Amino acid sequence: MTLKFVIMSDLHLVPEGALSVTLDTAARLEQAVDAVLARHADADFCILAGDLADRGEAAAYERLKTIIARLPIPAHITLGNHDDRPTFLSVFGDDFAAETGHVDKVIDTKGYRIIMLDSSEPGRVDGVLEQAQIDWLTARLAEAMDRPVIVVLHHNANALHIHSDRIRMLEPDAFIAALKTHPDIRQVIAGHVHLTSTATWHGLPFTTLAGGHYSVDFSVDRPDAPMRRISGPGQMAVVVGTPDRTTVLFDDFIDGNADIFWSRD
Ligand SMILES: [Fe+2]
Numbered sequence: 641m642t643l644k645f646v647i648m649s650d651l652h653l654v655p656e657g658a659l660s661v662t663l664d665t666a667a668r669l670e671q672a673v674d675a676v677l678a679r680h681a682d683a684d685f686c687i688l689a690g691d692l693a694d695r696g697e698a699a700a701y702e703r704l705k706t707i708i709a710r711l712p713i714p715a716h717i718t719l720g721n722h723d724d725r726p727t728f729l730s731v732f733g734d735d736f737a738a739e740t741g742h743v744d745k746v747i748d749t750k751g752y753r754i755i756m757l758d759s760s761e762p763g764r765v766d767g768v769l770e771q772a773q774i775d776w777l778t779a780r781l782a783e784a785m786d787r788p789v790i791v792v793l794h795h796n797a798n799a800l801h802i803h804s805d806r807i808r809m810l811e812p813d814a815f816i817a818a819l820k821t822h823p824d825i826r827q828v829i830a831g832h833v834h835l836t837s838t839a840t841w842h843g844l845p846f847t848t849l850a851g852g853h854y855s856v857d858f859s860v861d862r863p864d865a866p867m868r869r870i871s872g873p874g875q876m877a878v879v880v881g882t883p884d885r886t887t888v889l890f891d892d893f894i895d896g897n898a899d900i901f902w903s904r905d
Contacts, residue, residue: 647878
């Protein structure tokens, strides 16, 4: 009884005919779906961990709906800072919202509990978990003290010594305190930084995946150093869980180290 699921993040879809930072993000998502069909069709489900739409347009969410219809496995969704919650819900349906009002969700399967949290906050680039979500998380953890838990959300809570640390989760103390109420948090997995990382913080394991959009390079502890955007990889995470072992693998479904020359207009 092995748990296997795929995480995609930072899709940054745009309406038909548009590009995002020079990239055809819909074509990249099609390649991600092809990779799932080729290599991960045996997964239990897929999680889309936010920044689904680049600018939150309804047309981008409609496009998302069409493309993920080709996935051979169920898709569970939460949101990131580029998303627009009301527009997302208008396209996908209000059932995607939890009692918190956010796009939070719990999945119980194969002896694990997976908790998805919506860290998007209107008008903000950094992440926020409201008190109602912290309370909801604490309650969902209390129900699952006998099982390992994996948490998936858009924003990284831990600083990574990189440029984008200033837009990580705002005030993560309550989140950490909630996680510490559970004895077996196997992973806390985020997107947002467009970069692969693993870390231990407060004794908890944190991972980020590069996601489907551009990737960034970094200078350690030089937040003002120029950041290069590069065209690849398009990356998804593949999480494999047995009772005693939780593994995160990375599938780079698009290669590419070309510089992106782009100026914000
Ligand atoms: Fe993103």
